[in-house]
Amino acid sequence: MTNTASQLEQDVDAVTASTGRKRRGAPDDDTRRTNWWATALIAVCSLTVLIPLYLAVVVALKTPDQLTQGTGFELPNPIRWENFADAWVRTSFPQALLNTAIITVDSVVFTLLTSSIVAYALARNIHRPFFKGVFFYLLAALFIPFPIIMLPLVKQTSILGLDNQAGMIILYTIYGLSLNIFIYTAYIRSIPIELEEAARVDGASTWRIFWSVIFPLLMPMNATVGIITCVWAWNDFIMPLVVLTEPSARTLSLAQYVFQGQFNTDYTVAFASYLMAMAPLLIVYIFSQRWVISGVTRGSIK
Amino acid sequence: MATLTEAVRSTPAGSARKRATRTRTDSSRASATYYWMVWPAVIAFAAFHTLPVVVGIFFSFTNYAGYGAWNFVGLSNYLNLFRDDRVLQAYGFSFLFAIVATILTNAYSLAIALGLNAKIKARNFWRGVYFVPYILAILVIGYVFQFFFSNSLPKILSGIPLFRDNILTNETWAWTAIVALAVWQACAFAIIIYLSGLQTIPAELYEASSLDGASPWRQFRSITFPLIGAFFTINVVLSLKGFLQVFDPIVALTNGGPGTSTESVTLLIFRGGFSGGEFAYQTANAVVFFIVITIVSLFQFRVLQRREADF
Numbered sequence: 001m002t003n004t005a006s007q008l009e010q011d012v013d014a015v016t017a018s019t020g021r022k023r024r025g026a027p028d029d030d031t032r033r034t035n036w037w038a039t040a041l042i043a044v045c046s047l048t049v050l051i052p053l054y055l056a057v058v059v060a061l062k063t064p065d066q067l068t069q070g071t072g073f074e075l076p077n078p079i080r081w082e083n084f085a086d087a088w089v090r091t092s093f094p095q096a097l098l099n100t101a102i103i104t105v106d107s108v109v110f111t112l113l114t115s116s117i118v119a120y121a122l123a124r125n126i127h128r129p130f131f132k133g134v135f136f137y138l139l140a141a142l143f144i145p146f147p148i149i150m151l152p153l154v155k156q157t158s159i160l161g162l163d164n165q166a167g168m169i170i171l172y173t174i175y176g177l178s179l180n181i182f183i184y185t186a187y188i189r190s191i192p193i194e195l196e197e198a199a200r201v202d203g204a205s206t207w208r209i210f211w212s213v214i215f216p217l218l219m220p221m222n223a224t225v226g227i228i229t230c231v232w233a234w235n236d237f238i239m240p241l242v243v244l245t246e247p248s249a250r251t252l253s254l255a256q257y258v259f260q261g262q263f264n265t266d267y268t269v270a271f272a273s274y275l276m277a278m279a280p281l282l283i284v285y286i287f288s289q290r291w292v293i294s295g296v297t298r299g300s301i302k
Numbered sequence: 303m304a305t306l307t308e309a310v311r312s313t314p315a316g317s318a319r320k321r322a323t324r325t326r327t328d329s330s331r332a333s334a335t336y337y338w339m340v341w342p343a344v345i346a347f348a349a350f351h352t353l354p355v356v357v358g359i360f361f362s363f364t365n366y367a368g369y370g371a372w373n374f375v376g377l378s379n380y381l382n383l384f385r386d387d388r389v390l391q392a393y394g395f396s397f398l399f400a401i402v403a404t405i406l407t408n409a410y411s412l413a414i415a416l417g418l419n420a421k422i423k424a425r426n427f428w429r430g431v432y433f434v435p436y437i438l439a440i441l442v443i444g445y446v447f448q449f450f451f452s453n454s455l456p457k458i459l460s461g462i463p464l465f466r467d468n469i470l471t472n473e474t475w476a477w478t479a480i481v482a483l484a485v486w487q488a489c490a491f492a493i494i495i496y497l498s499g500l501q502t503i504p505a506e507l508y509e510a511s512s513l514d515g516a517s518p519w520r521q522f523r524s525i526t527f528p529l530i531g532a533f534f535t536i537n538v539v540l541s542l543k544g545f546l547q548v549f550d551p552i553v554a555l556t557n558g559g560p561g562t563s564t565e566s567v568t569l570l571i572f573r574g575g576f577s578g579g580e581f582a583y584q585t586a587n588a589v590v591f592f593i594v595i596t597i598v599s600l601f602q603f604r605v606l607q608r609r610e611a612d613f
Contacts (some may be wrong), residue, residue, distance in 0.1 A: 001604070039422040045414060046431045048486065053434070056446045071457040072449065114343060121339035125332045134344055145547050148588040149569040151368075151581055152354035152361070175341060176351045206335035210503055228454050235439035237550050242576070253439050260445070267449055274442045281437045286379040292437075296491075297498050298398075 007212050056278070060084070060271040067268055080268065084179055087273035091255040092248075097280070100252040103165055104233040107172035111229045112222050115177055119184030122192075126185070135185070141178045146238065154242050163245040171243065172233045187221045188214065223295040234281055252277045339394070358585045368581035379586035388562060391586060392570040393594075395477065399566065400545035403481050407488045407541050414489070416495035416526070429497070436490035440483070440590020447483045451555070476556050480564060483551045488544065492537050499533030500526070500555045535606040543599050567591050 059067060060083055061076040087093065125131040153171075157163045162170060191214065199209045237253045244250065256277055259270035285292055362379055366372035383389050418429055433442070451469045459465040505524050508596050516524070527534075549568045552558060558565035558573070565573075567587065575584035 030490055033421065035420045035422055038417045038420040039424075042414070042417040042422055042428050045417070046428060049431055049434055052446050052486075053444060055450060056443075059449065072454040086376075117339045119344040121332075121336040125336055128332055131332070131336070131340065134340055137344070138347065140345070143587070143592075143599065144351075144355060145568075145592055145595055147547070147568050148358055148585070148592050149351065150588070151575045151585055152357040154352075154576075156350070156354060156357075170346075171350060172592065174343075174346050190490055206333055208341075210339075231437055235437075235441075235448035237439065237441045237553070238572075242572070253441050256442050256445065263596065267453070270445065271449070274445055276440055277442050282434070284403050285434070289433075290426065293429060293433055293494060296436075 013116055014157055029078060032062040056271055060275045062268050064266065064268055066143060075288060077129070083268045083272035084276065086269045087276060091267060091273050092250075093255070093273070093276060095248065096250050098253045099249055100234060101280075103168045103172070103251065104230055106169045107176075107233040108226050110169060110230050111176050111180060112226055114173060115180035115225060116184055116215060116218055117210065118177065119181045120188055120214055122181060123185040123188035126189075127282060135181065138181050139176050142182075144276055150238075157243050158245065163243055164249050167216060167243055168233075168240060168251075172229065172236075174226075176229055177234070179228070183225055184218070184221055187218065220230040220295075223291070224298050227292055227295045231281070346432045359589055362586035362589050364529060364582045365580040366582040368575070372559045372582070375582075379583050380590065383587055384584070386566070389567075389570065391562060392567045393563050395564060396546050396548065396566045396568075397478055399481060399484075399548060400542050401447055403484050403488070403545045403548075404538060404542045406481065407492055407545075408537055410485065411489045411492035411537070412496050412534075415493050415500055416522075418493065418497055419500040432493050433490050437493075438487070440487050441548045443487070444483055444551055447479070447486075448555050451479050463585045470556050471560050473560050476560065476564050480548070480551050480555050483555060484545060484548060487551075488541055492541065494566050495533055495537055496530065499530035505531050531606075535603065538606060539602045541603065543595060546595055546598070 032106050055072060057072070058076055060070050062082070062083075063076075063078075065078045065139050066074070066076060118269045122131050126135060154163075155166050157171075160167075195213055196209050199213050204212065236251075237252060240251045241257075244254070256270075256274060259266070259273065363374055363376060364372045365375045365379075394550075414432060416431070418425060422428065448470065451470050455465050456468055464472065464475060469479050503526065507529075508521060511521050511525060547568050548566045549572070552564055552566055552569055556564045558569050568591075571584045571588050571591070574580035574587075578584075
């Protein structure tokens with residue numbers, strides 16, 4: 001564990017340094033000449049990412065006849081928009097989207113509120129045995145694979161009546177703790193304690209200090225934790241699969257499952273459905289791309 | 303786009319700087335508020351994470367089927383695991399898959415990260431493109447791959463017998479398709495981590511070495527690779543751990559088939575535990591799996607860290 005501890009410290013250093021202390025030549029004032037070979041190679045390799053997306057789009061717009069005649073890559077002609085309408089009905093799309101959105105948004109909100117509070121208390125008292133013990137207790141859970149809790153967890157959630165959206169939100173919030181604490185504590189320890197002492201002299205309570213001083217300063221890490229939680233809760237398949245019992249509680253990932261197993265000929269409708277399942281996050285990503293990447297980088301290096 | 307590059311650039315450790323000033327308050331007991339901040343989380347975590355783990359370990363010593371009565375059977379679940387061909391095969395598949403996927407992910411990601419770190423046109427655009435797989439649900443994109451492997455590829459490569467007959471139904475080679483899908487997604491994250499590693503290397507090192515006449519390959523071997531050792535370690539350990547637990551890509555592509563040739567340990571635990579009436583037995587399997595994963599991860603850390611450069 002000494003190893004992770006030192007990584008925490010490094011992360012702290014990195015974050016404090018990110019305020020722009022030194023600029024080792026930002027990429028824009030890079031004077032090297034454009035490397036056309038690398039550009040070409042990167043462009044060609046990016047096809048591996050783009051081709052599956054292209055395939056998803058063109059298949060979703062075809063008629064079943066067009067699909068059986070070709071390889072799937074030909075452009076659709078004529079375009080069949082009804083696939084989306086069919087998929088909309090077959091997967092109860094509005095319901096699934098709503099379920100997923102509720103679970104994701106609530107998980108992100110609760111995660112940001114709870115993880116940061118716990119991390120704050122731990123970071124400020126890490127030299128005390130109790131808090132250090134809690135810290136390592138939570139970290140150790142990172143090593144436990146999901147299958148080990150999967151079976152008992154299902155029993156437990158159904159006994160407690162948590163085999164629904166509320167249960168999912170609770171589970172994402174709790175299971176995220178380990179990693180989030182790891183990300184937050186490093187950052188909190190880089191915040192000068194003098195800020196808090198000043199507030200304390202002015203008569204602020206610990207809670208008040210947290211909400212007025214610390215939480216606003218945590219915004220960069222909130223972004224990281226928020227993005228990781230959001231992508232996880234939105235896309236997760238195995239946990240909804242084992243925990244949710246009511247069909248009406250189905251999430252988007254689960255809803256795609258209806259196209260598997262049955263007569264697998266309606267690929268066009270299935271693909272329209274896949275596209276609709278992918279679209280929300282993809283659209284958000286396109287508009288917030290650099291923000292997402294920098295957020296994820298900041299938190300997940302160590 | 304400046305924020306992205308700045309963030310990526312500055313994140314990974316101001317390498318040799320001293321430790322951040324530690325908060326050391328004097329009083330022996332923390333104020334009660336801090337305890338109130340921690341206790342609810344600890345209790346919730348114990349109730350929803352630790353308790354299932356303990357219950358699982360408890361039932362692994364019984365013959366509980368998931369319903370009805372049960373008796374203690376001691377270690378027999380554990381002993382039977384080692385005689386069960388299906389279990390051994392699942393471990394074989396998981397390890398083969400995880401090792402191949404880890405190697406491919408890291409080799410490819412490192413190459414792409416080097417490219418993205420070079421002076422190329424529209425660099426930030428390409429970075430954005432390569433990160434797209436991270437935000438897509440692997441199950442959903444997996445169905446697209448399934449269509450590609452079972453419908454498009456046989457028509458495109460109809461000259462090659464292996465692909466003409468749908469590789470997903472080929473008992474010997476179906477796993478390679480799963481590798482392709484899993485690597486496709488895992489690379490997004492690995493590239494970002496490598497990229498931030500590459501940005502910690504001072505440009506002066508390359509300038510100095512090129513004055514000394516070092517070839518690009520030599521520069522990579524003697525400067526780049528040693529200096530991103532920590533990132534390599536993190537990536538390899540994380541990807542192997544993740545790939546050993548492979549689940550979604552298999553469900554999307556083969557569902558464990560043909561036969562049980564692509565059944566991973568996680569899939570086996572899920573299937574046997576929920577529908578196969580093997581609750582206790584598969585929980586024992588999960589406990590063994592946990593021990594295996596922990597040992598493998600710690601072993602990797604030790605080996606890889608030993609060869610990381612000190613700087």
